[in-house]
Amino acid sequence: MEHLLKSEAFRHHCQCYQASFTMIMDNVDDEPALSHILQQFGSNHFFYDCIEPHIRMMREEFFNALVDCLIGSSEELDEDIAEDWDALWSKIESNMRFGLKVQRHNYLAHCLxxxxxxxxxxxxxxxxxxxxxxxxxxxxxxxxxxxxxxxxx
Structure with a gap:
């Protein structure tokens, strides 16, 4: 774990991930704004060679990690919270995929x-x-x- 503490790239990635979730939760009550932000996230991921299965994998692995970390704790997920996470990730995934597809189309149409x-x-x-x-x-x-x-x- 010590190498993670020394890795600026890992630190930056974690900060981006945390900032992204903060932006999502700050806009969760404003669906048009949330959709726009998530589509921008998807668009930005195009430039990191992201493809749609990556977003699905990210959703699945995030949920698996959350469950693994909380098993046996007082914060263990109940069915309602698990459904809420699933609904949020469904929104994240569908909008990021859309943003990714739009950016790919724009790139292929105008930049190649x-x-x-x-x-x-x-x-x-x-x-x-x-x-x-x-x-x-x-x-x-x-x-x-x-x-x-x-x-x-």
Whole structure:
């Protein structure tokens, strides 16, 4: 754990995560503002090479960590609080995914050079040529397997 205390990158990441949740909770009673903030978060994550499964994984792992940390404590999650977390993460996930998709569309439409587009097109066709079952395969082998496929291609 000592290396975490010395890591500026980790400290920065934690501060960003905490600030994000503060912004979410400060706007939880203003749905249009909350949606806008979450869509901006999704848009910003595009520039960190985030894809939609990452947001789903983040949701699942956050909840798993929360449950693991609170098991056996006086703060253990009851069914109502678990449902509230699920509702909040549903809102977070859907809006971040939307922001990510909009940013990806804007980038592809306005920021790619023709050479980059040709490279992307070639990679897409190579993936598509791997077989129409690639999506089903990725689903069946889970996140780690899907990441391995994406790294390979």
């Amino acid at each position: 050079t023709s050479n980059e587009m040709e490279l992307l097109r070639a990679q897409w066709y190579r993936l598509a040529g791997a077989g129409s079952g690639i999506v089903q395969l990725a689903t069946s082998i889970g996140t780690a397997g899907a990441e391995a496929i994406f790294e390979r291609y």
